Amino acid sequence: MSTPPRNIAIVGAGLGGLLLARILQLQNVSFTIYESDADASLRASFGGSLDLKYDTGQRAMHAAGLHAEFLKLARPEGEQMRILDKTGKIYHDVTETGASFYNPEIDRGQLRTLILDSLTPGTVQWGHKVTAVRKDANSGKYTIEFASGVTAEDVDIVVGADGAWSRVRPLVWDAKPIYSGITFLETKIDMAKNAHLSALIGKGTMTALSDGKGLLAQLNSTHAILYSALRVPEEWQKTSAVAQAQTTAEKLALMLEEFGDWHEELRELLRVGENPIMRPIYALPPDSLPRAKTDNIVLLGDSAHVVSPFGGDGANLAMADAADLGKILASGEPLEKYEKLMRERGNASGEDAARMLEVFFGDNAAAVVAKFFDLPWGAAFLLKIRLYFQSLFW
Helix, strand or coil: CCCCCCCEEEECCCHHHHHHHHHHHHCCCCEEEEECCCCHHHHCCCCCEEECCCCCHHHHHHHCCCHHHHHHHCEHHHHCEEEECCCCCEEEEECCCCCCCCCCEEEHHHHHHHHHHCCCCCCEEECCCEEEEEECCCCCCEEEEECCCCEEEEECEEEECCCCCCCCHHHCCCCCCEEEEEEEEEEEECCCCCHHHHHHHCCCEEEEEECCEEEEEEECCCCEEEEEEEECCCCHHHHCHHHHCCCHHHHHHHHHHHCCCCCHHHHHHHHCCEEEEEEEEEECCCCCCCCCCCCCEEECHHHCCCCCHHHCCHHHHHHHHHHHHHHHHHHCCCHHHHHHHHHHHHHHHHHHHHHHHHHHCCCCHHHHHHHHHCCCHHHHHHHHHHHCCCCCCC
16 A cells, blocks of 8 residues: 555535545544635535435445434434425325435534534635646646635645536546526525424425426425426526516515416415525536546545436435545545546436436426335335435535
């Protein structure tokens, strides 16, 4: 085994980057992690609920020595789910999935805070947005420049963990995320003020699908998140009346028009929403030919494999990447070994997620999706795990 590199730069402090940092700290491997956010508070309550899968997300939490703490926060009941159509007809309603041990839920914010708090204080260098990465032709080392004016020099390995629009990815792969055809309007529901909606949402996820549209509600520990989904052109996110509306009330009124013939109880989910955020869904194309040479730049999470949320794999993939990369960096094994594991896993998940997106917004979607979850437990366990709709990944 070769000696682990002395200077590793992790760009991005999302779940994957933070988890990699935790694993490297446990292994006494030197690194620095840089994040463009000004401080940790900017994403403290960011995103919805996540299911951590037994062989990816939970495996990574074991590697980070945080699995026991994760279980204290996890919600097994979060796996419960309902599938309806626009009339309110129920096609699938399960209050006990039998899979809770394998896929317990946790709020994204809680998970991020758990990992961040496990790091040595001062580990994350906040407020550093990458503007350039250069390689010295003689030494083979990298220099990273940041908008903050800071420069990281003599970097042996650069880990791109900086998300879907990564500044590191173009150094090794010229692919860009492709619009899926689906855009969400995300809103937050205060369940304390809207307890009358509890029965509709249940303790996990409620998915209503019809006419190429969807209302997808998910209960978190303190509130619910609603994703109102439309099949629209990419420019809709900027040029539509909804996008250009100046107030929350105006945005929601315009979105309600899009769901004008839906059951009033379903429309109520949208009507009571707060803090609307536009979420166009993108995905990277498969990278079917793993690079034979990484050149000491590796990608992790969404930097490497942006997938649609309809595979439920985004966060789990990033965490599995962190576990595998952390082990390889600590041992000094070739980075190509990680590259192969990550690429195969990401390609398989991306293909599954793309197929499921078409099912969710295809003909008779509620009935078709429900059939997947009505399959016998023994024959459908892996299918249930892979196809279960989960929250957004940002």
